[in-house]
Amino acid sequence: MTERRSSDRTRAAILRAARERFAAHGYERTTIRAVAADAEIDPSMVMRYFGSKEQLFDAALAVDLRLPDLRAVPAGELPATLLRHFVERWEGDPADDTLLVLLRSAVTNEQAAARMREVFATQVAPALAAALGPERAARTAGLVSSQLLGLALTRYLLRLPAVTALAADDLVAGLTPALAVTLAG
Amino acid sequence: MTERRSSDRTRAAILRAARERFAAHGYERTTIRAVAADAEIDPSMVMRYFGSKEQLFDAALAVDLRLPDLRAVPAGELPATLLRHFVERWEGDPADDTLLVLLRSAVTNEQAAARMREVFATQVAPALAAALGPERAARTAGLVSSQLLGLALTRYLLRLPAVTALAADDLVAGLTPALAVTLAG
DNA sequence: ATTGTTGGCCAACGGCTGTTGACATCAGAG
DNA sequence: CTCTGATGTCAACAGCCGTTGGCCAACAAT
Numbered sequence: 001m002t003e004r005r006s007s008d009r010t011r012a013a014i015l016r017a018a019r020e021r022f023a024a025h026g027y028e029r030t031t032i033r034a035v036a037a038d039a040e041i042d043p044s045m046v047m048r049y050f051g052s053k054e055q056l057f058d059a060a061l062a063v064d065l066r067l068p069d070l071r072a073v074p075a076g077e078l079p080a081t082l083l084r085h086f087v088e089r090w091e092g093d094p095a096d097d098t099l100l101v102l103l104r105s106a107v108t109n110e111q112a113a114a115r116m117r118e119v120f121a122t123q124v125a126p127a128l129a130a131a132l133g134p135e136r137a138a139r140t141a142g143l144v145s146s147q148l149l150g151l152a153l154t155r156y157l158l159r160l161p162a163v164t165a166l167a168a169d170d171l172v173a174g175l176t177p178a179l180a181v182t183l184a185g
Numbered sequence: 186m187t188e189r190r191s192s193d194r195t196r197a198a199i200l201r202a203a204r205e206r207f208a209a210h211g212y213e214r215t216t217i218r219a220v221a222a223d224a225e226i227d228p229s230m231v232m233r234y235f236g237s238k239e240q241l242f243d244a245a246l247a248v249d250l251r252l253p254d255l256r257a258v259p260a261g262e263l264p265a266t267l268l269r270h271f272v273e274r275w276e277g278d279p280a281d282d283t284l285l286v287l288l289r290s291a292v293t294n295e296q297a298a299a300r301m302r303e304v305f306a307t308q309v310a311p312a313l314a315a316a317l318g319p320e321r322a323a324r325t326a327g328l329v330s331s332q333l334l335g336l337a338l339t340r341y342l343l344r345l346p347a348v349t350a351l352a353a354d355d356l357v358a359g360l361t362p363a364l365a366v367t368l369a370g
Numbered sequence: 371a372t373t374g375t376t377g378g379c380c381a382a383c384g385g386c387t388g389t390t391g392a393c394a395t396c397a398g399a400g
Numbered sequence: 401c402t403c404t405g406a407t408g409t410c411a412a413c414a415g416c417c418g419t420t421g422g423c424c425a426a427c428a429a430t
Contacts, residue, residue: 042380
């Protein structure tokens with residue numbers, strides 16, 4: 001079953017190169033030619049493996065937030081836990097830039113924006129509903145996402161000095177009270 | 186001195202059309218040809234008036250947040266005042282899309298990102314420093330911007346249903362406590 | 371030995387882009 | 401009337417883009 005060695009390897013190489021480019025420059029500015037060059041193959045190979053630039057993009061948009069089961073954490077620990085997980089997810093593995101791909105692209109690309117809403121609906125909203133109960137979660141999830149995505153925007157995309165200047169721990173500590181108030185309703 | 190009538194009018198028409206396009210589609214996806222068509226002139230006129238696409242973009246990025254003098258508002262009213270001004274500035278005049286241009290472009294365009302940092306440094310940071318004092322403002326300004334830009338991101342760019350579903354008043358009320366805690370330090 | 375499949379390269383097409391320069395029009399100054 | 405400068409049009413250039421189709425080498429199966 002694992003006979004097709006070369007095929008899998010180049011497919012993975014293309015996807016890795018594509019993620020890097022999409023993460024760094026967004027959808028429009030990454031070219032098939034550049035991705036192919038990074039992966040050290042011919043541009044037409046990208047077409048063969050993924051069909052089109054759009055489908056390659058779609059493959060690069062696969063995101064798993066890896067949210068823990070929030071019912072397991074005590075209510076008082078919820079805000080800090082969320083923030084720590086969020087920052088860890090963004091800064092933990094510098095080679096993993098799937099989150100960057102999604103957020104950067106979603107701002108100018110409707111396809112990515114739709115995927116973002118989907119991630120919210122299938123991962124964020126359910127996780128919060130499990131912790132807060134469905135009625136409060138519906139209203140709170142939006143406010144929480146707003147605060148967390150604001151952090152990602154200013155720190156990892158815009159790189160506002162006032163936000164990048166803070167150490168990760170300091171940032172978590174600084175935002176925890178605000179998130180706590182929001183979660184408390 | 187105000188002899189050059191036609192020139193001023195078409196220059197303004199170009200800028201208005203450019204702002205609409207940049208706001209809706211970002212830098213890369215707006216073409217000089219489309220802007221010219223909207224302004225009902227020849228593409229080469231855009232070049233004559235603004236020199237290049239980049240310079241046209243630069244002109245479209247001019248932003249004034251119109252922040253009020255925050256020393257005039259009582260400390261308890263500060264968070265709600267900031268939020269109301271922010272939402273009003275974004276939703277008040279639907280024809281004014283300069284904020285949308287700046288934020289949408291800043292995510293994929295370094296030129297716009299630099300402008301965003303400049304707006305932060307010259308408008309946001311000083312206004313908060315006036316209200317909070319310079320020592321607390323330095324640390325707080327980043328956290329506040331993170332929360333406010335998170336709102337703009339989720340509501341006006343990504344259009345997350347959970348955020349767009351809320352009425353403006355409801356949104357302000359929902360986020361005021363969080364902002365208050367952050368501002369209190 | 372022949373056939374078919376797989377993984378790959380190469381060259382090209384058609385389309386769109388920013389940008390340029392030559393030409394047209396026309397009002398006002400000499 | 402003539403000249404000049406501003407305002408605008410037209411057509412084209414050169415470059416990059418996504419995408420396509422044909423060709424090639426290696427290798428497994430017949």
